[in-house]
Amino acid sequence: MLDTDGSAAPIARIENLRVSFETKDGPVIGVEDVSFQINPGETVCVVGESGSGKSVSSLSLMRLVEFGGGKIAGGRLIFDRKDGKELDLATAEQGLMRTIRGNEIGMIFQEPMTALNPVFTIGRQLSEGLVLHKGMSRKQAMARAVELLREVRIPEPERRIKQYPHELSGGMRQRVVIAMALACEPRLLIADEPTTALDVTIQAEILALMDRLKRETGTAVMFITHDMAVVAQMADRVVVMFRGNKVEEGPVEQIFTAPQHDYTKALLAAVPKLGEMTGKPLPEPMKLFGVDGQKIEPIPGTDEVLLSVKNLTTRFPVKGGVMRRTVANVHAVEDVSFDIFKGQTLSLVGESGCGKSTTGRSVLRLVEPQEGAILLDNKDIMALNDRDLRRARLDMQMIFQDPFASLNPQMQLSDQVAEPMRNFGTLKGRAMQERVEMLFDRVELPRSFMRRYPHELSGGQRQRVAIARALALNPKLIVADEAVSALDVSVQAQVVNLMMELQADLGLSFLFISHDMAVVERVSHRVGVMYLGRIVEIGSRQAVFENPQHPYTKALMKAVPIADPTRRKSEHELNFKPIPSPIHDLDYQPEPSVYEKVGEDHFVLTTDSGY
Amino acid sequence: MPSTPPRSQWHEVWTQFRQHKGAMMGGIVFLVIVLGVVLGPWLWPLDPAGIDFRARNDGPSLAHPFGTDQLGRDMLARMIDGGRVSLSVGITAMLLALVLGTLVGVLAGYFKRLDNALMRLTDLFLALPLLPLLLVMVLLFREPLAKAFGIETGIFILMVTAIGITSWMPTARIVRGDVLALKEREFVLAARSIGTTNTLMIARHILPNVISPIVVSATLGIANAIITESALSFLGLGFPPDFPTWGRLLFDAVDYMQQNPERVVMPGIAISLTVLSVNYLGDGLRDALDPRIRGR
Amino acid sequence: ERGSDGHVNIIYWQAPSILNPYLSGGTKDIESSSMIIEPLGRFDQDGALVPFLASEIPTVENGGVSEDLTTITWTLKEGLLWSDGTPLTSEDVVFTAEYCMHPEGGCAQLSKFDAVESVEAIDDLTIQVNFKAPQPNPYLPFMGGQSPILQKAQFAECLGAAASTCTEQNFNPIGTGPFVVDEFKPNDVISMSANPNYRDPAKPAFATVTFKGGGDAASAGRAVLETGEFDYAWNLQLAPEVIEEMEKGGKGQTVAAFGTLVERLEMNLTDPSSDLPADIRATREAPHPILSDVRVRKALSMAIDRELLVEIGYGQAGRPTCNLVPAPARYASPNTDCIGQDLEGAMALLEEAGWTDTDGDGIRDKDGMKLSLLYQTSTNAVRQNFQDAIKAWWGMIGVETELRNISGSVFFGGDAGSPDTFQKFYADVEMYANNFDGTDPQAYLSMYRCGNEPKPSSQWQGENINRFCDPEYDALLDELAKTGELEKRGEIAIRLNEMLTKDTYTIVPLVDRGRVSAHSNTLGGVVLNTWDSELWNVADWYRIEE
Amino acid sequence: MLTFTLRRLLIAIPTLLASAIVIFALLQLAPGDPMANVPLTVPPEVKQKMREALGLGEPVHIQFWKWLVQFFWIEPQVLIDNIFGTSFAEGKLRVLSWQTRSPVMDIVMQRMPQTLWVVGTSYLVGIIIALPIGIYSAYRQYSVFDQAGTFISMVGYSVPTFFTGVLLIVIFSVNMPRESFFWFPSIYDTTHQVDSWSAFGFQVRQMFLPVMVLALYNAAQISRFMRASMLDNLNQDYVRTARAKGLGESIVVMVHVLRNSLIPVVTVIALGVPQVFGGAIITEQVFKVNGLGHLLIGAIEANDLPMVQTLTFIFAVLIVLFNLIADVLYGILDPRIRYD
């Protein structure tokens, strides 16, 4: 950390920022009144309720809200240019802004899928800024791009650089966006939820990278996150936002130890901590702050198998050359087997890009697996024709990792949530309407949002729409792919409780894919750990969490950050292991997965997983 | 914040549409044109076929605001009369082509199995020489249709079908191209995961997202249909020669461009105005369907 | 002096597709090739015969035509050379006959050789044509633009079925005319230059010619009269006021001349109703329910104001006529009965025929049948104006008219499968124009012979479009064929003409259509000729210096 | 994609064969007769003889077979002969036009230059002006520029070329003094050889009017599709990302948005290219360019079936080819589109 003596001018100062949006229900205030400053070499973490205006504030700082229909209705955004002159960004010309954006201020966007241009290779998108601001040649920029990808821990960057965004996993995309923001070594880095899609090991490495950057180049970081553990690890100062206002600001220790505002208190109280469930065999709902008389009972589930997956294998072709021929395969899921019991939750954790989402999608046959058997309630999903498959989806739903991409941009939210019911005719008319309203209430979205369109929401709000949609049908199985990662901890707690409540009441089963180990610990009956397309360890949560056997599981557990600013992990605790790639030549023949039983309901992969 | 209950999406689109200045202007102009040609005979009771040899090739005057033609017929009355045919043929044929084109395009783009067959069919239709095709259609169907529906309706059906089935192909290809890209979007996958049937998928998720090229096709299609109608009439495939239509009035007037410029200008303006107003209506619809564009 | 006047531009809005008139009957082809290849004699602007390659026109008087009208003997001018420098001999003439008369050649001018028994070369310059029977009009072969002389040396390989594969010959015929082909782009343009071996060393005045084809009459007229890009434009079929406006351009002027082309209404004497079975429909077995009555036909004719029609449609290029054969004077009937419009008379006639308006809807009816007619013609601006005007007049006498226009290529196409050909005549009234080649109307009048009507058994081929049938008429035709005396021939022809028009109103002539062409002010020597190719005297054309 | 292309090329063969049959059947069915242009003075018997000389007497399937052989077997040989000076095709019967009795392919080749000069140029000009107009109109939706562009292109599209062509002639050929720089010929000289700069200058002048007319028409259509498609993409999130990189608006729009908007435009353009070879019937007629469009319409009017069949078939080949190119381009433009 650079020595920030008081005299150093802040690099950016937000004063009484106010941003409004025009919607058809009249103007909506995105940010009401926010002021704070960011000093050189400092990390300011912005936390707060989902939808409180964090992203909008950061977009305002880039003067990008205008392109999304917003308007900076008031306030000043003072930016300190390198030459020491101050500039009010709120009134700067777009031409001038162009020389600042990407160059002096870098931004990591919240939703990486939609933030990337689908028709350009990631290499192309990465090198663009370099060519522009750093005056590099195409070739140099490409070389630098490979380097950047390596820095953000993407395996086989030379190959990935030629891939298109849709061919990457959620976490990889996010890392591409990070690399893009870091490319020109900006003086101010705005990171909007940069690690939600990353597993804890990679998250730790990314955080370390940002930390190093800060130290070495004096980059100031505005870090928006919901993960209080990350805040504890990263922040110098914390700004807490609530409903479009800043409610509290202070050094990180102060916020954690002596929160002032009620909301901050609630927030901290809701933070799930790893190890809270130690000793408890069954998951139970979280204690909610400020709610009295909450019943907290463990959820036993049943031991009837609902979903049984055997030897699932899914591969994607890698195209190359002008004629775009298949040159290799991505072995996204390789010989994976697991069972999910009725009324229980199986969590999948693992490194980013190891095939979790693909597993989830394969189970619903949203991607066609190469091999394997999938039995849902003894129905052979693999054997179904299109019509029966559709019927079968009445029983299984998915919450997509990237909620924005999974919502139709032209449909009102209420319609999107009602759509599953319309599809299957489960409810009609008034009843359907009521259920939609109920779902909105349950995921903590105001009913006034029902008429909005996806782009008018914050990241967390969109995610809740996606959750509501998945719940609409009362399915038997929900594949929840990073379903709660974009939510602030208090809403997260409510949504997690909602899911568990439904599980208890209706016997829902979840395939819960998450990077947040604390949440996983809280919700799961059983846990599978994936690495490079295979499940390396699977068993009851208690067994896996309290007695991890596989080296990767151990490393994972060790990397989990702790929500306590006094217990920061230092960089040397991390072991940067080179990450093997799942891309293999066409003639590659993988070995089958063989497991060793190490305890009752606890299996460890003995086949070489690459770790 | 007031929580107005959500209304149907189409209601929503309609509200949005009504706020669109261009669309409203276009709508008004279009309505005026339609009303003009429908109510015109009452407002301007001159007989469009009334020949007056003393008043041949007159310029605009009070008695004949748009002048007269080479037989001394009142051009305004002929414009009104012709507008009915041009508009109804133009709009119906355009709709037919649009529906056909969109249907083929969406089916081909969405269902991989149908793609090849439908696109080869499109290629075939594109390759067919228009004139012989029309001649054959007329040969085979004019008399039966005239018998079944009466001469005018019969010919109307024939013309509309002829224009429709010979102009859907570009729309089909364009729509297909867009659908190919669209169906790989994640929200389509998401919609499939919530059990959206193919039909609903097309209706709810695909069609609203390919509306822009369809709208453009519609505007271009209407102009195309109006002109094609007159071309067909010259070949003797269309309406009887004493049926004025805008395209035909325009064609007839080209030779008189130097002495009676108003005779080319008027039908030209009528066609252009119609197309422009439909274009703005289309723009409005497009914008209304795009939730990101608002307030303009 | 030859070639001294540089370049001349000619535009025809129909483009020539071949330069061999024997393989195409099209006017554009005949006229364009007339600059290159020549017949023995031509018709001049008055329809008189003038020798071209022949030294004189053979007649009975000068002994060239035998007394019994079975032979005609032509003598070539001396010293004539083909454009390639070889001499023209009687062998070439004999060969030309052989070429056209070959049964597999598909010669378009075959009818000119119908009566020919044989053609012999008497010596190098003398040719004798023997007819099968006495031939009152022996000037069919080798006369006029349709029947020029081909070079034997060039076309020897092109007899019969091979005719159509001789592309080079058909596109670049070697001729005796004032110009030779430099380049022929079919259906587009011909580039020509002066024939170095042309018989008159002072002619042609132009060194080169561009003969452009394509477009439409309006743009051709514009190019000559308004922009001055071209020197000569053929056949401006445009409304008179449009031509007038173009002439204001001041770059050129129009010329008009009359021939035998008559725009007429043909009355269908048979029933074209689609309710009839296909083999009966529009045949003599089903008489027309309305038009069989001559009074109706006459009334329809009386309702028409022909002078107005001329004014609307043709201006200086038309004149009202009541005759099918309007010229030459010898054959033209003096009848002008039909010229004045007589609506009252027409109505009276209809009343008399029993057609009254019983239900007061303005349309006459009889026995529950409305006096309603379908009136068809080909697509053409003037014809549509005529349709509209005539429909209005007929409306005034209580006749309802439905109009139909059909693209010319279908209407005149003669496809037995199409319901829209003029031969099939699936309408009550139809309008088109027709004329005859040369100056003798015998073949023309013979078209209306009983049995010559289009019918299913003849694949709808036939020239008696109205399905007219009168034994008296046929007998008179036979007499005409036997009569050689011109005076007498004239009388018979006039009689025949009147039987079709004035007596029966089977054919209702409307307008005697002249030809209007335009030439630029700087082009001299143009003599418009409707009896032969318009370009018949192109050798005499010259540039007027301004 | 290679396999896709190969497969498509293979499928193209039966497709084209089917097209050939359908076209042939259509032409047979269509009313009309090659004797339509022969004057009425020629008697029916003679016409019948002429028909027979054209080979019309033969049964339909034999006619078709002959055409197939001539087109696919003999014409390629002629081509080879022309290129290598061999004589494979000597004495073999080529596809002959009924109007001109000359080989159809020769005439087609003769018409190619003026068609490509005029129609091709106009298409290029159309695209070149349409794309910027479409892009800018979308970028500044409802600006004055957009409104003007909309107006001009809608009027340009809805007013038929038979009118605009004559209008331009009246303005630039009739009313403009002949000496003026702005005087342009109203009649295209197909015999003109471009062999010097001044000849090139003349060529440009004589192309000017028809090219203008056609370009306006083409541009109108393409620019509308361009605009619509751009509008769909301008508000996407990745555009925001591109801006966040500090890219200039021109790059943001011209690279990021444009690439995503190209699919409909590529489709429209690919659809139009065969029509370039098909010529522009009305404009060619108005300016007497006498290109392929004129050839086709003339052949149809004269019922010159071998000519119509051959021309139409060539168009069919081009259509299949360019649609294939468009399909391949889709895959390149948008990597998400899969073809296997």
Ligand SMILES: Nc1ncnc2c1ncn2[C@@H]1O[C@H](COP(=O)(O)OP(=O)(O)OP(=O)(O)O)[C@@H](O)[C@H]1O
């Ligand atoms: N284009 C828009 N139109 C209307 N309202 C908008 C728009 N964009 C954002 N908002 C509203 O502005 C508020 C702030 O949104 P913002 O995206 O800043 O939230 P956030 O703090 O980033 O939340 P999250 O943590 O869920 O991402 C939200 O209530 C959102 O609904």
Ligand SMILES: Nc1ncnc2c1ncn2[C@@H]1O[C@H](COP(=O)(O)OP(=O)(O)OP(=O)(O)O)[C@@H](O)[C@H]1O
């Ligand atoms: N459509 C596709 N085409 C090609 N490769 C793909 C495609 N989808 C996924 N992959 C590859 O499959 C692998 C697994 O991806 P997946 O999305 O399942 O990872 P994940 O475990 O969900 O990771 P994350 O936690 O980062 O979301 C990755 O290497 C990815 O690049």
Ligand SMILES: [Mg+2]
């Ligand atoms: Mg946000």
Ligand SMILES: [Mg+2]
């Ligand atoms: Mg994932």
